[in-house]
Amino acid sequence: MKVTEQSTAPADALERKLVHHCTPTLAAIKPANLFTCRSAFSPAARLDPSRPTAAALRGDELSSALRVCRAKLAPHGVRIEVLARRASGALVYVYRPTLLTRCIQEERVAAFLRAEGYDPASLSACIEKLHRRICGTDLQSQMTGRCSFPHEIGFFLGYPYEDVVGFIENEGENYLCSGCWKVYARERDAQSCFCCYKNCTAEYERLFGEGVPIECLAAVDEDFPAIEAFRAAG
Template sequence: GVVSVDISRTFEAALVHQCAPTLAGMKPGSIFCFKHFSSETLRQKTSQWNEQLAPFGLSVRILLERPDSGSAIVYVYRPSHLKRILSGNAYRRFLSEAGYEDADLDGLLEQLAYRLRTQAEFPHEIGVFLGYPLRDVIGFIENRGRNFTCCGFWKSYGDPAETQAYFARCRRCIQTYVAMFEQGIPIERLAVPA
């Protein structure tokens, strides 16, 4: 009945609002928190969108499910884009030093999901899976989140002008996508093919 329509709307609305830059191809990955009503709905929605967005080079998976609080972290990403980034030597070295065993993308995501489940603190290396520049992820860890040059979608330790311009593009993308979605344009039409 009515409830399931609302649930579906919330999942889709969160997907567009939090993941627009990934849908638009500007970012390799985004996460959103989904307050769901049942594991069944969460799994059904995730697999439905994973299927519907696959032709555009996008994947959707559950990174963390907290049945006690009825919330989950859903990851929307572009596997080919992410593989390209993470295969770089600096990224591989960083992940290996962070304790990740060299694995394919699925293996790395399994390790990330395991850390999300078992660690009290949010694993900071998640930044590289969201397309944050490596220097910013390392800068955040080394500075414990302080001394950044600018702050928007993440804390940056690089050139503030360049980063601010990118943040502004992301914000415009989100505004445009949310407006289009609210006008009834389907998510598939918002997804840019890889």
């Protein structure tokens, strides 16, 4: 029994992270989420080693946990990639290929991405290029001391076109409000969206805490009206 508990602990920790950070993707109301899975050797992990939803994992533990979680979620249309490995931990990208492809092939988004050297016709090629761009900005961050991301990453997280472009043009300033992202247009719609994500996450964390397996939480049809199901009351 002890061996089983030890062997499943890393996967359990990663599953808690996925539910905490990626519920909108699991629920198919957002195409993708991104979070940092802290390294067991990072300064932040040593300062706070006890938080269950932010449990740090060693590199070998993360690799093992990823295999387990990928096997559970792939049949339900959810993919997991590590976009970068940093001193602070691994940058984990969770996405639904069907929803994400739809987003990056939207006319204005596709035109923007093509101008940046992406091929929106190939999701795998786009994600590979995004990986290279992130690694490039990581190197730049090390040299300048300022953390940055490729600006187009917002499109790979399902952010509205106007907000991604607004962020770029305003250099992250002059936004109307901020939540999951900085908003430059349609503020009320964005606030409603943020509230929807928050409600959905709270409900999924409750269900997961009661023992509902993560694969069941991800087992929704991508046409399921989850936005209506988790919309804020009033």
